[in-house]
Each structure stands twice: as structure tokens, then as C-alpha cells.
Amino acid sequence: MRVAILGLSGCDGCQYNLVREEFLSFLRGRGIEVAYWPLVGAEEGSEEYDIALVEGSVISGRDLEVLKSVRARSKVLVALGACAILGGVQAGLGLSKPLGSYVRVDYYLRGCPIEVGEVVDLLDRLSRGLPAGFGERRFDHVERSTKVVEEGILKLDGSKCITCGRCIEVCRRVGAYVLNYFRRGIETEVVTPYAEPFSSAGCILCGLCVAYCPAGAMSYRLDIEEVLQGLGDGSVASAYVEPEAVASLAESEGLTPLQVVAAIKALGFKYVVIYNPLSELGQVSKVVVARSPAEKELLRKHLPEARVELPKPRVPPGAVYVTQCPSWKASGLRAITTKELQLALRRLSYPTLGEEKPDAVLWNRNGSPLRRVGSLEELRKALWEGLHLGIVLEVCPGGCLLGGGQPLTLRVDLREVLRERESKLNELAKLGDLK
Ligand code: SF4
Ligand code: SF4
Ligand code: SF4
Structure with missing residues (x-):
């Protein structure tokens, strides 16, 4: 032969x-x-x-x-x-x-x-x-047909999807059930029911599918370039930054919370205010406080009988609200997520940064004590017990510190990430309210 x-x-x-x-x-x-x-x-x-x-x-x-x-x-x-x-x-x-x-x-x-x-x-x-x-080759090459679902700030690009199912899992965890597998075998794709728009499929815009997607198939609209342009032409001067956003950036970038403040100023913001919209709440009694439009929407569907209050951020003209929650981006506010801010901060040279104090800190010092719950089940249980002044609902697993708009981190263990972010948040809390 x-x-x-x-x-x-x-x-x-x-x-x-x-x-x-x-x-x-x-x-x-x-x-x-x-x-x-x-x-x-x-x-x-x-x-x-x-x-x-x-x-x-x-x-x-x-x-x-x-x-x-x-x-x-x-x-x-x-x-x-x-x-x-x-x-x-x-x-x-x-x-x-x-x-x-x-x-x-x-x-x-x-x-x-x-x-x-x-x-x-x-x-x-x-x-x-x-x-x-x-x-022998057993299969002919099969071209997968894929869908794009795009509405408002959210987009699912099926051509990038590796059908890992992480978005499905996390969407179920928050109680939204928007995404699921469609078809079988090699033709499987992940999509909303009948490729419906997100809003009619029940999406609350928590952004967790984006945070958990390893392939960039889920994304939300990024507005950071527009904000940087505003800093350049003077139409943006201050940043109202959620405490959870500062703590998460401090963890992911290996900075102290006050170095994060210095970094935000180095981007061109004249004023940095640590701002939690819960500070807008007065005394509350027997009310469920939605931490964002995402929770408000979820409660409207699943607990329509509950008395719900959503404190709206009071962000002055010329300011941008930096939040862990993408749902605010669709609310008419000028808002960017912590992850968008991280993208901009990574253009800076961190080792040269010192620390700076924020220009104001508006936390929840004067309001009622609030009990925090992390899921609809916990909330139902708490309401059943009936012993509350106010309950604040944060539906992301791990709460706002691990919210859908939070920055990427190099740590693999989410419990470790959460611990580190909590410790940064405690550091920040020591500043107290500054006006
Ligand atoms: S944004 Fe939240 S509710 Fe909407 S599809 Fe993604 S995980 Fe589900
Ligand atoms: S997480 Fe991303 S890659 Fe995985 S199934 Fe969902 S869209 Fe596809
Ligand atoms: S827990 Fe925080 S980040 Fe997650 S949906 Fe609620 S407000 Fe948004």
C-alpha cells in the first residue's frame, strides 16, 4: 500500500x-x-x-x-x-x-x-x-438561526449567545421569568417567549442577565460617552453616586472609597455627592419600599395589594446619577451604571491617585429604620409576620452590592466579592451624613 x-x-x-x-x-x-x-x-x-x-x-x-x-x-x-x-x-x-x-x-x-x-x-x-x-463526518454544518430582541435600553443578540442558560437562571431568581430556551438540540436558542419585546415579556430591567452573560449577547445601552462629552462642554458638572456603587468600585479596582471619589473627580466631575435615594424617605409605616423601578414593577405584578413607595432620586440639572441599577436608565433620569463609570475610570492611572472627601453625603440618617429583604418570598414572609415599619426590597441575589449594573470584578467567588463590598460600604458609612 x-x-x-x-x-x-x-x-x-x-x-x-x-x-x-x-x-x-x-x-x-x-x-x-x-x-x-x-x-x-x-x-x-x-x-x-x-x-x-x-x-x-x-x-x-x-x-x-x-x-x-x-x-x-x-x-x-x-x-x-x-x-x-x-x-x-x-x-x-x-x-x-x-x-x-x-x-x-x-x-x-x-x-x-x-x-x-x-x-x-x-x-x-x-x-x-x-x-x-x-x-466519517457525522453531521453537515448547520447554520443556527438566531434572533435579536431589542427594546429600550436592553438588547439580546442571539448570534453571540452560547446558550449557557445563566441569564435564564438569574432572571428566574428575581422572579421575572422573561427568558427561556426555544427549540431543541443544535437549533436551541435563548429568547423571550415568541421573541416578544422585553416589556411585554415581563422584564423589570434589573440588568442581571447582562451582568451574568459571559458572551456579551445580553447588553444594555451605554451612555457614558455622552456623559464624558457633557463634562467636556460643561453641561455635566456633578456626580450623584450611590454608596453601593462607590463600595463596589472600590472592591473591583482595589481602591479605598475615598480614592474612588478622587478618581471620579479626576474624570472631570467638579462635585461628587454620595447619594442614596432612600434619604428622600421620611417616616414610613407598613410600607414596602422599592429600591428601584425594577422592584416597583415586580411588586406591581406579584404583590399588587402591597403599599409600595419608590423614592425618586432628586438629581439637579447638570448632574448625573451613578447607580447599580440599570432600570433607572429607562426612567427619564440622566443615569449611568457603576459599570459604565468603571469603563471610564479605567482610562485613568490609578497609582497616582490620592484620597478626596465627597462634597456631600446624603444617606438614610433621618428616615425610619428599614428592614432589608432580598426576594419576593422573604418579603411575603415578612409581611405575614406583620411586624414592620418599612421593608426595603432589593431583588438581586446579594442585593444592590451585586446588582445588574455593578462593575466587573476579577474575584471569582461572589461571596468573597460581597464580603469585600460590604466592608467598603461600612468604611464609607463612617463618614456619616455631610451636607
Ligand atoms: S433585565 Fe432582568 S428581568 Fe429583564 S430579562 Fe434580564 S434578568 Fe430578566
Ligand atoms: S447568558 Fe448570554 S450566552 Fe448565556 S444563554 Fe444567556 S444570552 Fe446566551
Ligand atoms: S437589588 Fe439593586 S440593583 Fe438589583 S434590581 Fe434592585 S435596585 Fe436594582
Whole structure:
């Protein structure tokens, strides 16, 4: 039996993987003649072959010429490795095509590089005249049809989705049930029911799907460039920043809360106010306080009988509200999330930053004591007990410190992130209310 082994455009890794005693002694033992293998100096290539093993993909006219020529002179052609079968990394850039796009391929041996044992098995079977169906390609390439759902500030781009299901899980955790799998098998996609707009599907704009999506398939509108432009032309002068936003930035950037204040000023904000809209609440009694429009919407659907109050941030003209909650971005306020602020801050050089005090701190010092609950279930239980002055609902798992608009962090363990952010929040709380 006469075999040719050759490479088109690629790294030759599959062929190098074959240059080993295990493979060479198999060839010798079977009396298989390697008639053409330029990699090891066997370059007499004008004959006919029983089998050609071809590595690499087709990038140039020369590759195509070689491929067609070897196909014409070989009884069996085997595509060797990922580049030959799928086109390799270069195919992702639109530079190459797999062998099967140009010539008939009889067998496919997968891997990057290939398994030597599989090459030996295939040659062994073919040399003994046995069927060798295991290396055939089992599926044709299937183009997934994907949907884009875009409404208001939120967008789901199905073409980027890897169907990991994290958004589905977290959306259920907040009680919204907006996203789900659609179709089965290789055609599975993640989408709203019947690809409805988010609002009619029950979305509360908590943004958790964006925070948890590893592929950038879920996103919300970013307004940070507009704010930076406003700082440049003087139409924006101050930042009203939620305490949870400062604490989370301090954790994710490895800064103290007062260094975060200095960093925000270094961006061009003249005034920085640490501002919690709960400070707008007076004395409350037997009321459920929604921490944002997200909670208000959730309560409207699930607990319509509850007395709900939503303290609205009082942000003066020329100020931007920095919040952990994307739902405020759709409320008519000029608002950006902590993550957007993080994107801007990362353009600064942190090591040179000192600390600066905020120009004012407006927390919840004068209001009623509030009990915090983290889910609808906890809230129902608390209401059932009936012993409350006011209950504040924060539906994100971990509360606002792990809210949907919070910054990215390098820490992997969310409990550790939460602990660190709580400790930064306590540091900030020591400032007390400053007016
Ligand atoms: S923003 Fe919140 S409610 Fe809306 S789809 Fe995402 S996780 Fe669900
Ligand atoms: S989290 Fe992102 S990648 Fe995962 S299923 Fe949802 S949209 Fe797709
Ligand atoms: S817990 Fe905080 S971040 Fe999450 S939806 Fe509520 S207000 Fe928004």
C-alpha cells in the first residue's frame, strides 16, 4: 500500500505528531510504503497513492492546485486534523476553507493535533480491506438561526449567545421569568417567549442577565460617552453616586472609597455627592419600599395589594446619577451604571491617585429604620409576620452590592466579592451624613 502525507497551509502539528516510533514501526510492520512525505524528506511525488493524508487548509491558489492534484492521484483522501476538516483559526477570519469545500474527502480524523492511534486504526482497517466508518463526518454544518430582541435600553443578540442558560437562571431568581430556551438540540436558542419585546415579556430591567452573560449577547445601552462629552462642554458638572456603587468600585479596582471619589473627580466631575435615594424617605409605616423601578414593577405584578413607595432620586440639572441599577436608565433620569463609570475610570492611572472627601453625603440618617429583604418570598414572609415599619426590597441575589449594573470584578467567588463590598460600604458609612 502506498501512502502520501502532506500539508497545505497550517502549522504541520498533525504531521509532526506522526513522526514517532509508534507510527513508523506500524508502517514498517504492515509493509506500508510512504511514497511521499516532504516533512521527512520523501519528496518523489509523481505517483499514484492508495491513501493520501492531508493536513492544513486551503488559503492560496497553490494549496488548491496541490490538493486537486493529490485528489486525482489517490484512491482515498483523508482530512487530517481541525484545519483540514473545518478550515482552522484562519477560517474564522475568512481566509481559508476546509478541504471538503473543494474536493471529495473520504475520511475525517479530528483533533488539533490528531490522535496518532486513530490514524493507525484507520490505516490498519483500510490495509486489511475492513470498513472504516468511524472517521466519517457525522453531521453537515448547520447554520443556527438566531434572533435579536431589542427594546429600550436592553438588547439580546442571539448570534453571540452560547446558550449557557445563566441569564435564564438569574432572571428566574428575581422572579421575572422573561427568558427561556426555544427549540431543541443544535437549533436551541435563548429568547423571550415568541421573541416578544422585553416589556411585554415581563422584564423589570434589573440588568442581571447582562451582568451574568459571559458572551456579551445580553447588553444594555451605554451612555457614558455622552456623559464624558457633557463634562467636556460643561453641561455635566456633578456626580450623584450611590454608596453601593462607590463600595463596589472600590472592591473591583482595589481602591479605598475615598480614592474612588478622587478618581471620579479626576474624570472631570467638579462635585461628587454620595447619594442614596432612600434619604428622600421620611417616616414610613407598613410600607414596602422599592429600591428601584425594577422592584416597583415586580411588586406591581406579584404583590399588587402591597403599599409600595419608590423614592425618586432628586438629581439637579447638570448632574448625573451613578447607580447599580440599570432600570433607572429607562426612567427619564440622566443615569449611568457603576459599570459604565468603571469603563471610564479605567482610562485613568490609578497609582497616582490620592484620597478626596465627597462634597456631600446624603444617606438614610433621618428616615425610619428599614428592614432589608432580598426576594419576593422573604418579603411575603415578612409581611405575614406583620411586624414592620418599612421593608426595603432589593431583588438581586446579594442585593444592590451585586446588582445588574455593578462593575466587573476579577474575584471569582461572589461571596468573597460581597464580603469585600460590604466592608467598603461600612468604611464609607463612617463618614456619616455631610451636607
Ligand atoms: S433585565 Fe432582568 S428581568 Fe429583564 S430579562 Fe434580564 S434578568 Fe430578566
Ligand atoms: S447568558 Fe448570554 S450566552 Fe448565556 S444563554 Fe444567556 S444570552 Fe446566551
Ligand atoms: S437589588 Fe439593586 S440593583 Fe438589583 S434590581 Fe434592585 S435596585 Fe436594582
